[in-house]
Amino acid sequence: MIIGTSFKLYLNRAETLAWVRAAADIATRHPAVAGGNVDLVIFPSMPVIEGGMAAGEGAPLAFGAQDLFYEDRGAFTGAVSGADLADLGLRYAEIGHAERRAVFGETDAVIARKVAAAARNGLTPWLCIGEPEAGDSDAAAAYCVAQLEACLAELSTVTKLVVAYEPVWAIGQATSAGADHITAVTAALRRRLMSARQIADARIVYGGSAQPGTLTELGEAVDGLFLGRFAHDTQAFARIVDEAAALVAR
Numbered sequence: 001m002i003i004g005t006s007f008k009l010y011l012n013r014a015e016t017l018a019w020v021r022a023a024a025d026i027a028t029r030h031p032a033v034a035g036g037n038v039d040l041v042i043f044p045s046m047p048v049i050e051g052g053m054a055a056g057e058g059a060p061l062a063f064g065a066q067d068l069f070y071e072d073r074g075a076f077t078g079a080v081s082g083a084d085l086a087d088l089g090l091r092y093a094e095i096g097h098a099e100r101r102a103v104f105g106e107t108d109a110v111i112a113r114k115v116a117a118a119a120r121n122g123l124t125p126w127l128c129i130g131e132p133e134a135g136d137s138d139a140a141a142a143y144c145v146a147q148l149e150a151c152l153a154e155l156s157t158v159t160k161l162v163v164a165y166e167p168v169w170a171i172g173q174a175t176s177a178g179a180d181h182i183t184a185v186t187a188a189l190r191r192r193l194m195s196a197r198q199i200a201d202a203r204i205v206y207g208g209s210a211q212p213g214t215l216t217e218l219g220e221a222v223d224g225l226f227l228g229r230f231a232h233d234t235q236a237f238a239r240i241v242d243e244a245a246a247l248v249a250r
Contacts, residue, residue, distance in 0.1 A: 001244040002162065002203055002224035004126060005231045006043040006066060006094065016048045017055045022234040024059035032245030033060050039224075040241070041126075043094050046080065053089060064092030064126055067100065070113035072121070082121035093118040096151060097128045098168045108150035115151055119159035127151055128226075130166040130208065137181045140167065141188035148192060155198045163189055163204045164226040170208035171228075182206055183221040212239045215247065
């Protein structure tokens with residue numbers, strides 16, 4: 001089971017460090033996390049990555065970047081190299097979030113190059129996909145499978161992969177998408193990933209207003225959650241970790 005938490009651009013430096021210290025305490029004391037049955041991954045904003053890693057040092061926490069560039073070196077002002085992220089000790093790179101698509105204009109072709117860049121630098125791509133509008137689950141599954149295929153098109157290196165299914169219409173809402181809908185889409189994604197020769201190991205997590213109770217409702221349909229604002233309260237985060245541990249123990 002794997003639980004990712006992204007701060008987007010919500011928390012400042014002091015708030016991020018305080019959150020990581022609290023998460024480190026939760027992780028260290030929790031048998032399922034300390035024992036390796038529940039993996040916790042934190043995605044701070046770029047300027048706080050090193051400080052966050054220092055704040056969590058010694059705890060069973062992994063860290064990832066919220067983005068990377070598709071080239072490793074060159075005249076690319078403001079870009080962040082996957083080689084440098086790996087050198088920092090990061091293990092994951094979030095790629096393709098709906099906000100990167102909407103705000104920064106990223107296409108599937110750009111995202112595919114970023115997935116390849118993460119893999120060649122030894123980072124596990126944390127690939128976000130999801131349909132833009134609410135509809136029936138069959139149409140959503142077809143859309144997401146096609147999006148997955150497009151985003152893996154540049155991948156030649158065999159890699160681990162986390163696919164975060166985040167229906168765009170559910171992001172920022174009071175509740176997540178329905179369990180039946182999520183189950184249908186993630187099942188289709190899992191079938192497609194089983195035939196992807198570049199993928200050594202794949203996990204599918206759900207994001208999109210995921211919160212306490214979501215993981216229990218979904219059960220074995222997913223391998224974890226991708227959390228946003230609902231996890232900024234560390235007490236809620238701790239409850240979600242308890243849910244993950246309970247599911248693993250079944």
